[in-house]
Structure formats: structure tokens, C-alpha cells
Amino acid sequence: MSKPGIDGHWRGGVVVSRGLRDAGMEVIFGGFQNVEQIVESAISEDVDVIGLSMHSGAHLAYTERVINLLKEKGVKDHFLILVGGVIPVMDFPTLKEMGVANVYGPGTVVADITKFIVENIKK
Amino acid sequence: MKRNYDIDVLIEKFKKKDKIALARLITLVENNPETTTNIFNNFDSSENDSYIIGITGSPGVGKSTLVNAFSKILLENGKSIGIISVDPTSPFTGGAFLGDRVRMTDISLHPNIFIRSLASRGYKGGISRAVFDISLLYEAFGMDFIIIETVGVGQSEFDIYNLAYTTIVIMVPGYGDSIQIQKAGIIEVGDIYVVNKKDLGGEDIVVQMEMMLDDATVQSGWRAPVVMTNSITGEGVDKLIEKILYHKEHLELSELLKEKKKHRFAYKIEELLSSKIGKVLESLISEDDLNKISNSVLQGKKFKIYDMVHDLFSNVKFEMKKSD
Known part of the structure; x- marks a missing residue:
């Protein structure tokens, strides 16, 4: 679980991480990280899911850069990528086209994220 | 989508100092301890x-x-x-x-x-x-x-x-x-x-x-x-x-x-041995046997707990396989 860029709103990422923890998952909380740090963490920790939490309005730019770097390293398809935060519904399709598996806006129930992860995790 | 955890491929990359391979080998030894022998043999x-x-x-x-x-x-x-x-x-x-x-x-x-x-x-x-x-x-x-x-x-x-x-x-x-x-x-x-x-x-x-x-x-x-x-x-x-x-x-x-x-x-050797013995014991002592003891304890035999465990254990016949 990572917060790309400079955006002090931790709460969302923390709440979702806690929910996933309570669902029996191991969550590596990366906190504020730049694109390189996010990709490095995901690779070193060999995670199943990359969660990007953004409330700054920069979700399109950051997601694209994370995905491009994952592609560059040849590992994009190793991970399930989820994006959440204050994200306008009209941007959901763009994010999915980039390769994000699902997007979670305000009002999301954590149980839905858990369910999606369990059903879509790459084996 | 299948994630790639082919040991031979990973070892080859690992030997070239590839961190992605290191990360995935760690996942294997952590999640599938049975792969450890195979990995360490390299x-x-x-x-x-x-x-x-x-x-x-x-x-x-x-x-x-x-x-x-x-x-x-x-x-x-x-x-x-x-x-x-x-x-x-x-x-x-x-x-x-x-x-x-x-x-x-x-x-x-x-x-x-x-x-x-x-x-x-x-x-x-x-x-x-x-x-x-x-x-x-x-x-x-x-x-x-x-x-x-x-x-x-x-x-x-x-x-x-x-x-x-x-x-x-x-x-x-x-x-x-x-x-x-x-x-x-x-x-x-x-x-x-x-x-x-x-x-x-x-x-x-x-x-x-x-x-x-x-x-x-x-x-x-x-x-x-x-x-x-x-x-x-x-x-x-x-x-x-x-x-x-x-x-x-x-x-x-x-x-x-x-x-x-x-x-x-x-x-580590001690831990591996205890884990092997633990697995053998688990396979030899049935849930029923354990239930019998716990039930007896509850039915007024709590001071016999050491005796009962000792008796159960002395009746166990050990036979170790290399795979255990």
C-alpha cells in the first residue's frame, strides 16, 4: 500500500490496509513513496497486489508512471494493481485501460476490496 | 495470469545478481518450505x-x-x-x-x-x-x-x-x-x-x-x-x-x-528436527486420542494428565520417512 507523491492524506490508505489486515492479509505499508520506490518495494517484497492511494488529483499521471516502470522492468503482469482515493468516476475507464484491475472511489466498502482481491489474485 | 516461480530460471538469474529472482526465491522459501531443499541444492x-x-x-x-x-x-x-x-x-x-x-x-x-x-x-x-x-x-x-x-x-x-x-x-x-x-x-x-x-x-x-x-x-x-x-x-x-x-x-x-x-x-537443526518429530507425532496420534485425554481430564482426571500423555506416547511406534 503506497501513497505516491506529496499528499498528506494517509487516512484512506491506513483504513484500507487495516481492513485487509483484518481480512487475514499481510499488508506492507509503504507510506509516501516516489514511483521508483513503489516499484522497488513491490518487487523486493514480491507482493501480490500493488495498492495506490491518491487524493491529490495526480492519479492519472502517477498511475501511468508506476505502470510504465513496471513494464520497463518486465514485471507488470506479475501484480494485481488497484487504485483508490478521491478519484472522479470519469477517470475510472482511463485507469483501467492503463492496466489497473479496479478503482475505488469515496464510499467504497473495504469488504468489496477484499472480495475483489481474493477473487482476482494472480496465482 | 500465471506468476513465474520456476526455480531453475530463478536460480540462473539469482546467480547474475538479479533482485527480482532473489525476491521470488524468498517468497518460495517463506510460503513453500518444501521447495527450500531444491533451492539450496544449487x-x-x-x-x-x-x-x-x-x-x-x-x-x-x-x-x-x-x-x-x-x-x-x-x-x-x-x-x-x-x-x-x-x-x-x-x-x-x-x-x-x-x-x-x-x-x-x-x-x-x-x-x-x-x-x-x-x-x-x-x-x-x-x-x-x-x-x-x-x-x-x-x-x-x-x-x-x-x-x-x-x-x-x-x-x-x-x-x-x-x-x-x-x-x-x-x-x-x-x-x-x-x-x-x-x-x-x-x-x-x-x-x-x-x-x-x-x-x-x-x-x-x-x-x-x-x-x-x-x-x-x-x-x-x-x-x-x-x-x-x-x-x-x-x-x-x-x-x-x-x-x-x-x-x-x-x-x-x-x-x-x-x-x-x-x-x-x-x-536451526534443532528446530528442523522438532518440526519433523512434530509432524510424525501428528500423523500417529489421532484427533480421537487427543479428545479422549481432554475429555478424561474434564471428567475428574485432571491430576492424571501427565500419566495419560505418557501412556499415549509410549504406545506410539515411530517410523520416519525422509520426506517428513
């Missing part, structure tokens, strides 16, 4: 020997931040480092919130470092079962130093002492009085003691610690030093590094390092 004893440093202390004393601070100095000196950071697994859900990496963002992109967070997964003693196996992988990868950070521990979780060559116990101001410091357990396993957060005081603890260490009658030829640090500003960290290297030299010159290495493996 290495031989001539592989690099890393120097293992253990960091332990209560939750929130600054372990990760201190690891970040002194790793920076080791990296500046051209050393390569493999970090294993353990955080606790929930006994209720099996989930975990691993937050050590947050403190290590500074060093995470350095080419000579590799950081892996681990959940304890029910393992007692402040570390996790996979820590030993991952330390061997780091050695094969060629790391100069391995740093193992335990979960935030209490008084009696000090398994780190069995794996590390230099164990660092971190305390903070407000630790307790001279009585706390006399207690056995965590407070006696340190090769180096750190009083972190020195901006909050802590001189009294240093004095108490120094007195306790002067009184200690166990002689290993090493008098553990006490260092004050502030892991955020980096104050005192150079002093800590100095003590670590000094202890390393002490072990090397006195041949104690050989003893430590032997102990590290003996500890």
Missing part, C-alpha cells in the same frame, strides 16, 4: 559468508529508523546489505500490517541494498521461521552484512540471539529502574546496548546499564558497550557502527565467531 559452502547483525527492542523504540541510519553509513563505505524486518502476525486473523519499510525509504533505492518485510506467522521468539532461510539466500547472493530486525519484543523473545553474530538491544528513556535492568532475558542478550531517542534524556538508564554490565559475572571477554543515539538526526550512529565493527573484530580474533556460526546452525 549453492555450495564456498558461497559468501555474511556478517549478521540482529536488532531488537520493544515496539516503537526506533529499530527500523536506526537500521535506516546505520545502513546508510555502511552503504557509503561500499558494503552490500540484506535487511530482514519482522512485524507481528495477528493471532486472530492471520493478517499483518508491516510498517518497517516506511522508515527505510531513504536507503531503499540504493543498488547495494535489499529489504524484505516478513510477518511472524505464529512463530514465537520475535522472528519468523523463514528468517534463517532468507539469511542463507542473502549469503548466497553475496551480501556483506545481513541485518535482522525483530518484531517489537517483550522480555522473553530473544531468538535473534541464536541467529545474529552481533545482537543490538535498543532501549529508550523511561525504560525502568535498576530492578528492571537486573532481570534476565532480553536485557542480557545484547552485545551492544543502545539508548535511542537521546533527545528525551536517558542518562540515568545508561548509568544503570553500565553498573549492571560491570556487575555481570558471565565472562565472554566482551564487555557490552552502551551507546546513546538519536536515530532521526543520526547523532551517535557513527559511534554505534564503530562498536559493531569492534565487536565483529573481537569475535573474529577470539575465534568466538566460529562458535556463533556453529550455534546459528545448531539452533
